[in-house]
Amino acid sequence: MSREQDTVAPAIDRDTAETGRMRLRGVVDEAWRDIVSGTSHAFMLMLILAALVGGLSAADLFSIRSIAQQVDRYIVSGASTYVIEFKGRISGEACERLSSVDGVLASGALRSRNDKVTSAVLPSAGIPSLDATTGALGVFASSTRSSGATLTARDYDGIWLSSQAARSVHARAGNRLALRAGGRVRVAGVFQYPDDGRSTSYDYVALSQVPAAADDFDQCLVKAWPVPDAMQSLLQSTVSSWSSDASQQPTISQLNSTQGTQLDAVKTFRERQSALAPVVMFVSALFAGYAAVRARRLELASAMHCGEPKIALWLQMLLETLMWCCSAIIVTAPLIVWALTHMETGIIISSTTLVGILSRIPAAALVGVLAGASMAMLITRERDLFRYFKNR
Structure with missing residues (x-):
């Protein structure tokens, strides 16, 4: 008897497993037939969901880009560039070292010179001259960019002129400027200095x-983002040395104060209206999934x-x-790829983080439609078949 039971039990297990596989295959086949035949209205639902996912993703994406552009304008205007002025008491090396601080894009020291650059083209008006450390040249070279500038040894060979000064003497980067006293000086570069509210101290x-190994500079410029607390x-x-005279103290100012004393980009990013896009997507997807299954309650109750x-x-x-x-998500996936390759948002958010943020919307769509479909299936009962038929 025991031997007979041992023989029958595995046979029953095999039959049960085979029946389960056949039932699962039947479910998959039936689902595929409903999709192909149009019974499930899959194509229409895919288009609706794709429009929702794509629309909400685009709204959040453009909102993030708008914040990035706002930050970019703030930096480019010189609002995040700070200047400390203390004549003859600024350490060039200490100023240069600030470039290693988190958030500092460039820093460098300046010192006034007694002589001027007087060209043969405009001998009646000399150009005020400043000594600048390598970091200071980097600050001015990136004056119209939200990032720092990478300069080579060639860029330090000669003088740098502001765009206004260069126009007045008809000079361009790489040219040799003829001087009134004779000889020529190489113009290593020309930096843009727009008239947008920034200090006029450096517009001409x-x-x-010059080397930074001196303690008698007059100013230190620091370009930063985000600005350190x-x-x-x-x-x-x-x-380098403090004065005992209370009236002789350093002054600190923004290069451009017309854009406000600070820009809280983190707060702006967190409080953007499109941050609720995943929630809106979840609710919309929940309704879509529920409606898609609930509309077939008579068919399901009959089955x-x-x-x-x-x-x-x-x-x-x-x-x-x-x-x-999933078809709707795949259709809208190129939007994220396009965003990463064409939209410059790196000033406030990395590409990896941006992908993570945008992925919340399709994830919310997936969870929402599955939850909605499950809810609709849960409340669909066989005993309500007659009521479903009567209300049809």
């Missing part, structure tokens, strides 16, 4: 590169009345829902 100057302390750390297990029907609805939902 010539910069000559301890910016004032950092600037004061460049002072249950004919002996189809509810769990099998639930699995079938999930498979059909997954099909049109």
Whole structure:
């Protein structure tokens, strides 16, 4: 008897497993037939969901880009560039070292010169001249960019002119400027200095590169983003010697104060209206998934009345829902790829983080439609078949 039971038990297990596989295959086949035949309205639902995912993703993406452009304008205007001025008491090396601080894009020291650059083209008006460390040249070279500038040894060979000074003497980068006293000087570069509210101290100057190993500079410029909370302390750390006279103290100012004293990009980013896009997507997808299954309640109740297990029907609805939902996500995937390759948002957010943020919307869509479909399936009952038929 025991031997007979041992023989029958594995046979029953095999039959059960085979029956389960056949039932699962039948569910998959039925789901596929519903999609192909149009019973599930998968194509229409895919288009609706794709429009929602694409629209909300685009709204959030353009909102993020708008914030990035706002930050870019703030930096380019010189609002995030700070200047400490203390005549003859700024350490060039200490100022240059600030470039290693997190958030500092470039820093360098300046010192006034007694002589001017007087060209043969305009001998009656000399160009005020400043000594500049390599970092200071980097600050001015990137004056119209939100990032720092990478200069080579060739860029330090000669003088740098502001765009206004270069126009007055008809000079261009790489040219040799004839001087009134004789000889020529190479113009290593020309930096843009727009009239947009920034300090006029540097709109008509010539910069000559000098070593930073001196403690008698007049100014230290620091271009930063995000601006460190301890910016004032950092600037004061460049002072080589303090005066005992209370009236002789360093002054700290923005290069351009017309854009406001600060820009809280983190707060602006967190409080953007499109940050609620995943929530809106989830609610919309929940409704779409619920409506898609609830509209077929008569068909589902009839199937249950004919002996189809509810769990099998639930699995079938999930498979059909997954099909049109995943298709919608795939259709909108190129939007994220395009955003990464064409939209410059790196000033406030990395590409990896941007992908993570945008991925929340399709993820919310997937969870929403599956939850909605499950809810609709849960409240669909066989005993309500007559009521479904009467209300049809």
